[in-house]
Amino acid sequence: MxxxxxxxxxxxxxxxxxxxxxxxxxxxxxxxxxxxxxxxxxxxxxxxxxxxxxxxxxxxxxxxxxxxxxxxxxxxxxxxxxxxxxxxxxxxxxxxxxxxxxxxxxxxxxxxxxxxxxxxxxxxxxxxxxxxxxxxxxxxxxxxxxxxxxxxxxxxxxxxxxxxxxxxxxxxxxxxxxxxxxxxxxxxxxxxxxxxxxxxxxxxxxxxxxxxxxxxxxxxxxxxxxxxxxxxxxxxxxxxxxxxxxxxxDIRYKQAYLDASEEDVRIVDSPVGMPGRALHNAFLDEVASGRQPIGKCLRCLQKCDQEKIPYCITKALINAVKGDVEHGLIFCGANVGRxxxxxxxxxxxxxxxxxxxxx
Ligand SMILES: Cc1cc2nc3c(=O)[nH]c(=O)nc-3n(C[C@H](O)[C@H](O)[C@H](O)COP(=O)(O)O)c2cc1C
The missing domain is CATH 3.20.20.70 (Aldolase class I)
Incomplete structure (x- = not known):
């Protein structure tokens, strides 16, 4: 068409x-x-x-x-x-x-x-x-x-x-x-x-x-x-x-997509307060095992309770875009496996x- x-x-x-x-x-x-x-x-x-x-x-x-x-x-x-x-x-x-x-x-x-x-x-x-x-x-x-x-x-x-x-x-x-x-x-x-x-x-x-x-x-x-x-x-x-x-x-981010199958996709909690979809990796396991250290705040969100968030989303997404695909948050759509x-x-x-x- x-x-x-x-x-x-x-x-x-x-x-x-x-x-x-x-x-x-x-x-x-x-x-x-x-x-x-x-x-x-x-x-x-x-x-x-x-x-x-x-x-x-x-x-x-x-x-x-x-x-x-x-x-x-x-x-x-x-x-x-x-x-x-x-x-x-x-x-x-x-x-x-x-x-x-x-x-x-x-x-x-x-x-x-x-x-x-x-x-x-x-x-x-x-x-x-x-x-x-x-x-x-x-x-x-x-x-x-x-x-x-x-x-x-x-x-x-x-x-x-x-x-x-x-x-x-x-x-x-x-x-x-x-x-x-x-x-x-x-x-x-x-x-x-x-x-x-x-x-x-x-x-x-x-x-x-x-x-x-x-x-x-x-x-x-x-x-x-x-x-x-x-x-x-x-x-x-x-x-x-x-x-x-x-x-x-980074090329390693793209490769993580190419290596992914449908089973690698997870729904995760985010400091933004909405669920997100991302690839399973060591980072998600670390988050599941407890709160991650927050470090310096880069003031990305209008509302962010640093005492309560499971991880710093800026830090996690910067790690990912730079290619540290095991220690970053790799957002993806449900059909990444295709x-x-x-x-x-x-x-x-x-x-x-x-x-x-x-x-
Ligand atoms: C890696 C990634 C990052 C995204 N970041 C944003 C964002 O910053 N703001 C936003 O409104 N949507 C964001 N989205 C949603 C997309 O803009 C898009 O609407 C959605 O992913 C469409 O579904 P698809 O990925 O299956 O094509 C993101 C999606 C992905 C995969």
Missing amino acids: KLKPLQIGDLTVRYPIIQGGMGVGISRSRLAGAVAGAGGIGVISSAQIGYDEPGFEQDPWKTNLEALAKHIRIAKEAGSGGGGAVGVNIMTATSNYENNVKASCEAGADVIISGAGLPVMLPKYTALYPRVKIAPIVSSAKAASVILKMWDKKFGRTADFLVVEGPKAGGHLGFAKDEVLAITDSAYDAEIQRIIAVAGDYAARYGHQIPVIAAGGISTHEDVCHALSLGASGIQAATPFVVTEECDA LKKMTTVPELMKELAGESTNM
Whole structure:
């Protein structure tokens, strides 16, 4: 099936494919720029993006803001002419949220996607930049209704698009721990359709489309077609983009994905207060055996009780992105076991779009 471009207001993206933001260095300018260049929306994650910059330990907030602007500019330049766009994923739960949103708009981001909590204030922080498209991440029709109602009441505006993250996604999940594995594919397909109906109500009220983007466990052209058949306008995928040459993670991180099978995937507790999905390794065993030493706080979360958290998430994710795959937290999607070879962004984009000659 030939995919239609994704239309978000006046922004046209050649392929309806978004590469999901992956925090603490996994999706920065190299990956996002390549995706934009290949005609999709490449998404940089703002979370501790400056982890390897000088000055990070002394002043993480300032260093992150500078690194964020730098990576957006590099990705925009790398992606220019490819028919795609550059987005930033900014988690609501992270500290310095408002400044990260404003810095992203200022540096030229086309799109801001925000989850890990409901991004209630996002329209206010982007108000001076009407060019920038904004999208909340939701996992249920209830959450979609709540955030769209809030934006409507508080700001008299609605979302430019919605990202729906299902139970098979990687990273933090918008479900209770016991729900994640219990929800069936067909039950979640029905939930996606309810979310599309909620978006349709607001689209009618505001007189413009609100495309709904399905995410979680999508790794083949058939998966993409299935999401579109439900009424989604596009898809977001993250896990398959990790095993590309262009992904910003260390090669050992990518190899951990290639070596993984379905049985290696675990649902874990996180200091963010939501369950997460990650690969089993020595780090998860250490966490299971007791609280890990926290060390210096790099102020990544708005709310973090250092006396209670099981481990420091920044430290765990920095270890992972740098390639210490036994002592880091390796977030991944449920379908990581399907990935068996390294690829490149243009090749993966063609595969998802059903245009690959290697299929
Ligand atoms: C390694 C990794 C890191 C992620 N980090 C973030 C993040 O920082 N913020 C966020 O909103 N989502 C994050 N996600 C979720 C993705 O953006 C995406 O929506 C989800 O993983 C889609 O499912 P898939 O991985 O099965 O394609 C992450 C996912 C992975 C695999």
